[in-house]
Amino acid sequence: MTPKLSLSHFLKLFLILLFFIDTAHADYMEVTLLGTGTPKPSIDRFGPSTLIEANGRYFIFDSGRGLSIRLQQAGVALSKVENxxxxxxxxxxxxxxxxLWLTSWIWQRQxxxxxxxxxxxxxxxxxxELAHQADLLYRTKNTNLNSDFFPILAKEIVSEGIIYQHDGIKITAFLVNHYPVEPAYGYRIDSGEQSIVISGDTTFSKNLIKYAKGADLLIHEVAAANSELLAGNSRLQKVISYHTTPEQAAQIFSATEPKAAVFNHVLLFGINERAVLDATRESFNGDVRMGYDLMKIGVGDELIFY
Ligand SMILES: [Zn+2]
Ligand SMILES: [Zn+2]
Structure with missing residues (x-):
């Protein structure tokens, strides 16, 4: 005999299902590498910028060249960006x-x-804001744009620690080593059980290792130069010295053990990406990949690259 499912049983099952769907959704984050490049103008690698979507909110880390175009390509309305x-x-x-600031305002950021x-x-x-005063006047005079949304609400980080905590999403800033640029920060983003770390620009940093330990996904910068180019070029040596070589990256990944590491801010001189990955894999056995613009990574119980 088939047991009958009463309406109240059905409702209970439905609510349990909703609970699990909701819980899974709360932890899940989606990363889009908007730009994986450097100061070098490149059609393939726009300036450094990473989008993280969590719990219906859009967070952007760094705002390099072409950010607005990549957001558009990723299908994200510019007006949705809050932070x-x-x-x-x-x-x-x-x-x-x-x-991004002005174009999202023109496109009705509320x-x-x-x-x-x-x-x-x-x-x-x-x-x-001063540099763009004329635009503020033109556009508020002739259109219905709300001047209240023109000013940027800026906040400075005075020491490392939690800088954002809302709706189950926690963002922590930590110091990295990009000397002589001080301070320079990396960010750790936590949503429930899931976590993502973005290195920012840094050379080998013990503090980054401390904050990145156990993260699901580590997005890390990398720089490398052909040894012949490097020899006798003190300017290039200086540039490489405040970034992370593939060998240093391997040490960092071995110490932090992320589920996957992805390179961004790919700064290469006379050396190709394959060689960078090979050099990293010489002393790191885990999952390391070369990031590219518009690469998407789902961060849930598993990492999904697509
Ligand atoms: Zn940079
Ligand atoms: Zn830098």
Whole structure:
């Protein structure tokens, strides 16, 4: 005899199902590498910028060249972006900021744009607003754009620690080593059981290892040069010295043991990507991949690359 399912049983089952769907959704994050490049103008690798979608919110880490175009390509309305976090104030990490800020305003952003970053972020936002005063006047005079949403709400990080905690999403800023650029931060993003770490620009950093331990996904910068180019080129040697070589990256990944490591901010001189991955894999056996613009990674119980 088939047991009959009463309406109340059915409702209970439905609610249990909803609970599991909701719980799974709360932890899940989706990463889109918007730009994986450097100051070098490149059609393949736009300036550094990473989008993380969590719990219906859109968080952007660094705002490099072409950010707005990549967002559009990723199918994300610019007006949805509420929060941008800067790792440091090198121009390649902020050159796409004005575009996103103003273009999202033109496209009816209905909330202020929040900008969080190291000391200097406040001055940056004030000076950008001054630089674009004429545009504010033109557009508010002739259109119905809301001038309340023009100012950037800037906040400076004064020490490492939690800088955002809302709706189950926690963002922690930690210091990295991009000397002489001080301070420079990396970010750890936690949602339930899942976690993502973004290195920002840094050379080997013990502090990054401390904060990245146990993260599901580690998005890390990399730099490498052909040894012949490097020899006798003190300028290039200096540039490489405040970034992370593949050999250093292998040490970092071995110490932090992420489910997967993905390279971004790919800064290469006379050396190809294959050689960078090979050099990393010489002393790291885990999952390491070369990131590319518009690469998507689902971060749930498993990592899904697509
Ligand atoms: Zn950079
Ligand atoms: Zn930098």
């Amino acid at each position: 941008i976090f800067l790792t440091h104030l090198h121009s390649d990490h902020i050159s796409g900021l004005s575009d 909330h202020p744009l929040r900008l969080t970053g190291p000391v200097g972020t406040l001055a940056l936002s004030q000076h950008l």
